[in-house]
Amino acid sequence: MKKVLIFLGLVFLYLFSPKITHAESQFLTNEEVIYSISEKGTTTVTHNIILENKLTDIYASSYSLKLSGVKPQNIKAWQNLNEIQTKILEDGTTTTINLEFPDAVVGQGNARHFSISYDDGTVSTKTGEVWEISIPKVLGLDFYDSFRLKLEVPSSFGNLAYIYPKPENSVNSPNKNVYLFSKEFVKESPINAAFGNFQVFLFDLTYHLENPSKINSSLDIAVPADSSFQKITFTNIRPKPEKIYIDEDGNWLATYKLKSAERVDVRVSGAVQLYASARNFPVESKAYLTQNMQETPVWQTNDPEIKNLALKLKSPRAIYDYITKNLVYDFSRVKPDIERLGAKKALKNPKNAICMEFTDLFIALARAANIPAREINGFAYSENLSLQPLSLVADVLHAWPEYWDDSTKVWVPIDPTWGATTGGEDFFSKLDLRHFAFVVHGKDAYKPYPPGSYKLGSNPQKDVYVSFGPLPRVPESQPKIVIEKIQGFNLTNVVYNIKIVNNGASAIYDRKITIYFDGANQATKNIAILPPFGEESFEAKLSSIITPWKLPGQISVITDNQNVKVFTDRQRAIITEISLLMLFILLIFLATFHEKLHINKKNHKQNP
Structure with missing residues (x-):
């Protein structure tokens, strides 16, 4: 669970006026909290506090700071470089740090400057290749006349992947990066940040296939596919x-040919790099985006209640906020083969939702508001035992939605389920580096089936394994060019x-294929994406074989630094053409000779 840091304000002993109970009316309170993270990940939290007297006859003689869900270590307090004794009280998950000030600061306008520091090992965590930072929401900020939070992160943590909310200001130096937040910037939510170029998960998936038919079948x-x-x-x-091809939703589908009654276990392993910011990717067509605004049996966009609610909410953010505030996660429904309620039932039964209902309702409302939306099914890593996907122990995965942002031309992933179950963390403005997509459901709400769904028998085993790990070192994928003559008799064309074949481990993007006949540019083809084991084919039609001298002698196919050439049958075709012509002439000659001979014989008989 996320740690929640609770500021309960000041607890004072009023020596001169014990009847006054509201410290706000008696002091100006200013605080700066510094979260300084070491290269090993330990965080030193320092509270620099200023209490300024508003009245002449009242001053603060003590101060209490309560921390909930935090186990502070190395607690210290000081004033003017002099140590202040602390009294620590622990009650369950709450630690209270009590200070008794050794002197009196009296007089209107006079101020006491003091500091409290402690070490906290829960703020930063290294998960895989990424350092994740989570600073709990600060409560009671209205008590402070001014408040400032400073986050100091070592440069060795790597590039900033994301930070939310956005800081008011930031300062970068060779040794550390500093992010500054004023009172208004941290009032609504906790601070979450991640550092590192990308996260890496290793996966090992098994698919159990069977062909029960009496004929061979595919x-x-x-x-898992790129996005x-x-x-x-x-x-x-x-x-x-046999091949891997891409469907309308961008899924990678691997084709297997099975004989009658044949069973095959397919094992797929590899690594996924998860990025915090969208990378360059092929833009969707208008036809596909329109398709992702259609109704399906679980995304009932034409339902009057859904339609009316969508008209009120209008934007993806408003829809997300509505769902996170109104749906309640039903932990009792998290189990294999649970019924999928769909958007309409989710709206009518808000207390019986799991990730499918959070996702389905968002998609239906977004589509009803003319915003393209679709479902992602995959793996999402969490330390929260209640929210961990069952793929850690079974093969029940997590679902979350994506909506199309037309301004950035990107499918934006969000997670309203986690937004509702993590104590107010914002999974709309940013999605962490823990969501690994297996399949996309846009055209169809159910297919293709994700890994973990291909099982045989009544006692299926676990088939989905995902863990943090290093990125494997494999050569960059390069296309293989194959040029083959299509056999068969054709009097018009050769x-x-x-x-173009990809036998590599990863997809190939944005390749221009240029076809030359005898050095002359004949055609250019563009391949937006070619998945591993994928292939693209083009036909090159040469001139009629009736005029073989017009055939090119060589075909060249060039892409990047590759140039594959093949010689055509031009010379043989010309020889064949000449041979056929000579044969034709010979046949005509023989036919003519035979005809003359026949006529001569006939004349001879008539004129002996």
């Missing part, structure tokens, strides 16, 4: 698929098939 399985926020590198796919 089966497709969904393997704007993740990149897949495969280390093993056994057995190898046809060559040009195939």
Whole structure:
């Protein structure tokens, strides 16, 4: 669970006027809290406090600071470089630090400057390749006349992946990065940040396939795919698929051919890099975006209640806020093979929601508001035992939605489920580096089935394993160019098939394929994305074989630094053409000779 730091304000002994009970009317309170994180991840928290007397006859003689969910270590307090004795009281998860001031600061306008510091090991955590920082929401900020929070992070933590809320200011230096937050910036939410270029998860997935029919058949399985926020590198796919192709939603589908009654276990392993910011990715077509505003059996966009609510909410942010505030997570429903209620039932039964209902309701409301939206099904890592996906012990995954941001041309992932179950953390403005997408459901709310769904028998085993790990070192994928003549008799054209194949471990992007006939540019093709084991084919039609001298002698296919050439059958075609012509002439000659001979014989008989 997230740690919550609670400021309960000042507890004073009023020596001159014990009847006054509201410290706000008697003191100006200014505080600066510094979270200084070491390179090993330990955080020293320092509260620099100023209490200024508003009245002449009242001063503060003691101060109490309560910390909830924090186990402070190395607690210290001082004033003017002199140590102040502390009394520590612990009650369950609450620690109270009590100070008794050794002197009296009396007089209107006079101020007491003092500090409290302690070490906290819960603020920063290294998960995989990323340092994650979580500073709890500060409560009771209205008590302070001024408040400032400073976060100091070592430069060795790496690049800033995300920080929310955005700081008022930041200062970078060779040794550390400093982020400054004023009172208004931290009033509504905790501070969450991550440092590192990307997060890495290793995955090991098993698919159990069976062909129960009496004829040979092809089966497709969904393997993890690239997106704007993740990149897949495969280390093993056994057995190898016939091919991997991309469906309308961007899923990667691996095709396997199975004989009648054949069973095959497919094992897919590799690594995924998760990015905090969207990387360059092919932009969706208008037709696809329109498709992602349609109604489905679980996304009932035409339901009057959903439609009216969507008209009121209008924006993705408003829809997210409504769902996180109104749906209640029902932990009793987190189990395999649970009924999917859909958006309409989720709206009518807000206390029976799990991640599917949070997601379905968002998608239905967004689509009803003419905002393209779709479902992601995958793995989301959490230390919260109640929220951990069952894929840690079974193969029940997590679901979250994406909406299309037309200004950035990006599918934006959000998680209203976590927004409702983590004590107010914002999973709309940023999504952490812990959500690993397996499949996208846009056109169809159920298919393709995600990993973990391909099981056989009544006692299926666990088939989904995901863990933090290092990025595997594999060569960059390079396309393989194959040029083959299409066999067969064709009196009009000679046809060559040009195939671009990706036998590498990761996808290939933005490749321009140029086709030359005898050095002359004949055609240019662009491949936006070619997944591992994927292929793209083009046909190159050459001139009619009736005029073989017009055939090019060489076909070249160039992409990047590759140039593959093949010689055509031009010379043989010309020889064949000449041979056929000579044969034709010979046949005509023979036919003519035979005809003359026949006529001569006939004349001879008539004129002996």
